[in-house]
Amino acid sequence: MTPSPPTVVRPAVAAAGADRLLRHTGPGDREARHTIDWAGPVALDLPDERAVQAACGLMHVHGRATGGPVPLAVDYASVVAGVLAAQGVTAAGIGRARGLDLREVRTSVAQGALLAVGQYLAAATAREDDGPPEPSTAGPEPYACGLATLEASDGARVELETLDPLAWREFWARLGVPPALAGRGWLPFQQRFATAVCPLPGELREAARRRTLPDLRAAAYATGVSLLVVGSDPAPDVHPGPWRFTPAPAPAPAPARPDTGVPAPRRGAAPPLPLAGLRVVESTRRVQGPLAGHVLRMLGAEVIRIEPPGGDPMRWLPPLAKGTSARFTALNAGKRVVEADLATAQGRDAVRALAADADVFVHNWAPGKAGRLGLDASGLLRVRPALVYAWASGFGDTLGDRPPLGTDYLAQVHSGLAAAVRPADEPPAPSLMTLTDVLGGLVCAQGVLAALAARERTGRGGRVDSSLVSAAALIPRPARRVRWTELDRPLRTVDGHLYLGPEARAHPGEARRLLGRADFASLTTEEGTRRLAEAGLTATPVHTDLAAMADDPAFKTAVAPPEPATGHARPHAPWEFA
Numbered sequence: 144m145t146p147s148p149p150t151v152v153r154p155a156v157a158a159a160g161a162d163r164l165l166r167h168t169g170p171g172d173r174e175a176r177h178t179i180d181w182a183g184p185v186a187l188d189l190p191d192e193r194a195v196q197a198a199c200g201l202m203h204v205h206g207r208a209t210g211g212p213v214p215l216a217v218d219y220a221s222v223v224a225g226v227l228a229a230q231g232v233t234a235a236g237i238g239r240a241r242g243l244d245l246r247e248v249r250t251s252v253a254q255g256a257l258l259a260v261g262q263y264l265a266a267a268t269a270r271e272d273d274g275p276p277e278p279s280t281a282g283p284e285p286y287a288c289g290l291a292t293l294e295a296s297d298g299a300r301v302e303l304e305t306l307d308p309l310a311w312r313e314f315w316a317r318l319g320v321p322p323a324l325a326g327r328g329w330l331p332f333q334q335r336f337a338t339a340v341c342p343l344p345g346e347l348r349e350a351a352r353r354r355t356l357p358d359l360r361a362a363a364y365a366t367g368v369s370l371l372v373v374g375s376d377p378a379p380d381v382h383p384g385p386w387r388f389t390p391a392p393a394p395a396p397a398p399a400r401p402d403t404g405v406p407a408p409r410r411g412a413a414p415p416l417p418l419a420g421l422r423v424v425e426s427t428r429r430v431q432g433p434l435a436g437h438v439l440r441m442l443g444a445e446v447i448r449i450e451p452p453g454g455d456p457m458r459w460l461p462p463l464a465k466g467t468s469a470r471f472t473a474l475n476a477g478k479r480v481v482e483a484d485l486a487t488a489q490g491r492d493a494v495r496a497l498a499a500d501a502d503v504f505v506h507n508w509a510p511g512k513a514g515r516l517g518l519d520a521s522g523l524l525r526v527r528p529a530l531v532y533a534w535a536s537g538f539g540d541t542l543g544d545r546p547p548l549g550t551d552y553l554a555q556v557h558s559g560l561a562a563a564v565r566p567a568d569e570p571p572a573p574s575l576m577t578l579t580d581v582l583g584g585l586v587c588a589q590g591v592l593a594a595l596a597a598r599e600r601t602g603r604g605g606r607v608d609s610s611l612v613s614a615a616a617l618i619p620r621p622a623r624r625v626r627w628t629e630l631d632r633p634l635r636t637v638d639g640h641l642y643l644g645p646e647a648r649a650h651p652g653e654a655r656r657l658l659g660r661a662d663f664a665s666l667t668t669e670e671g672t673r674r675l676a677e678a679g680l681t682a683t684p685v686h687t688d689l690a691a692m693a694d695d696p697a698f699k700t701a702v703a704p705p706e707p708a709t710g711h712a713r714p715h716a717p718w719e720f721a
Contacts, residue, residue: 160225175235183251199256223255238417289342377563386590416443432507434584464710554611644681
């Protein structure tokens with residue numbers, strides 16, 4: 144092979160995804176154009192999805208559970224970028240209706256990837272009292288092998304979920320596991336949402352292997368633990384759309400807070416954002432719901448967060464920065480907090496009062512909880528028909544009387560994504576990176592934006608329903624799982640990994656001959672990159688140290704270094720409006 148200038152291929156999956164979402168959004172102001180490229184503000188040559196995954200930490204986080212960086216076998220970052228582009232265009236249309244002159248929105252696949260790893264980046268860079276990062280997250284991050292997927296004696300693979308330590312203990316007791324041993328597995332099981340690894344004690348895996356699938360199902364049913372079988376079919380369920388919007392039934396009277404347009408900026412201040420002056424009230428936990436509010440806040444809305452008395456328990460999930468969980472502030476910084484006990488009439492009345500003076504109300508409660516609290520859409524819309532009421536769920540309300548817990552990994556299993564994210568030469572299993580939580584939060588936010596855009600035309604709010612499973616259906620995947628070759632996996636060097644560019648897969652014979660001649664494991668990443676370039680091949684260094692990303696000059700305009708207010712790094716907002 145002789146070196147040749149690379150052909151720039153635009154992010155087709157991202158562009159197609161944005162167009163699909165904008166069609167689902169419905170009629171509205173589309174004067175603002177969207178532009179999506181691969182790298183955006185990241186100062187690296189990133190020619191495709193896999194290069195973005197390598198450079199921006201996705202390969203690293205996804206691979207934590209299996210021993211080293213590995214690509215997601217789907218175009219996840221591109222799908223996220225498509226949602227971001229649709230959000231930008233829809234928000235720009237809302238801003239134009241409110242008096243702003245917004246004509247162009249720019250985002251990138253790299254910014255989508257960085258948003259997806261935002262919590263992991265925050266944890267890796269967490270600093271307490273302006274000191275260095277915590278020892279557990281400083282420097283190159285080790286790989287702790289361990290998926291949560293279990294295998295039964297008949298070969299069935301299952302995924303469990305429970306948020307109740309007593310149900311966890313009782314499930315394993317029915318499999319003959321002593322309580323103390325079951326207890327050793329509880330912490331890694333619960334923390335896998337934050338760490339992307341689940342190093343369960345081997346004795347638990349062996350106990351599962353001694354039982355059949357019917358045995359495991361019976362134990363799960365008796366103890367209230369959710370259990371789904373991990374299939375090998377990557378095809379998603381058919382969904383009518385990523386969200387469903389039901390307009391409020393009657394024309395809205397003059398709202399309690401009439402929208403007078405975007406507030407004028409103070410002298411010397413930055414131009415206002417499209418949602419400036421709008422108010423969002425959220426009662427959410429974990430990732431999906433808080434991320435939806437986070438997106439709306441980045442687009443300019445005021446966000447008021449309802450938390451139980453004493454605060455959301457997630458505030459103390461380690462590592463802490465400035466006395467609060469870095470992962471928590473990654474999604475909730477900048478939100479005003481109101482504490483309310485929803486188990487009391489006074490607490491529920493407080494929520495009603497906030498919603499009556501809001502433009503958007505978002506929750507991710509379990510199915511049926513809103514009705515039991517008297518805080519369902521019909522009740523709040525009766526008081527304020529201009530309200531946009533959004534429910535971000537796991538599975539919606541379509542799975543019967545005993546639906547599984549609506550959490551990320553079960554949504555990956557139910558949607559087929561657990562099979563799609565890994566190649567055919569690996570057993571199907573969910574990624575322990577919270578793929579559907581992130582995408583579900585983004586889809587919820589886009590549903591809210593679509594409803595706000597409709598409200599600009601009609602004056603009416605309404606209800607927006609979205610779910611983790613409907614979001615997962617946005618991710619294209621092949622009809623059958625595909626086997627990988629050595630060219631699809633990161634190349635080990637003496638000080639890291641390289642991911643080969645698209646030329647290697649276009650000319651596999653030449654690439655394999657070069658790999659056979661050179662011992663890349665004895666070369667540094669820089670030397671390996673140079674050796675490949677001499678043969679006309681590109682390669683992207685795989686970022687396996689998120690703590691170093693904030694200091695990497697290539698990410699200077701994409702990632703903000705640790706800030707005094709939060710004590711950790713964060714990705715900048717993923718849109719540029721012009």
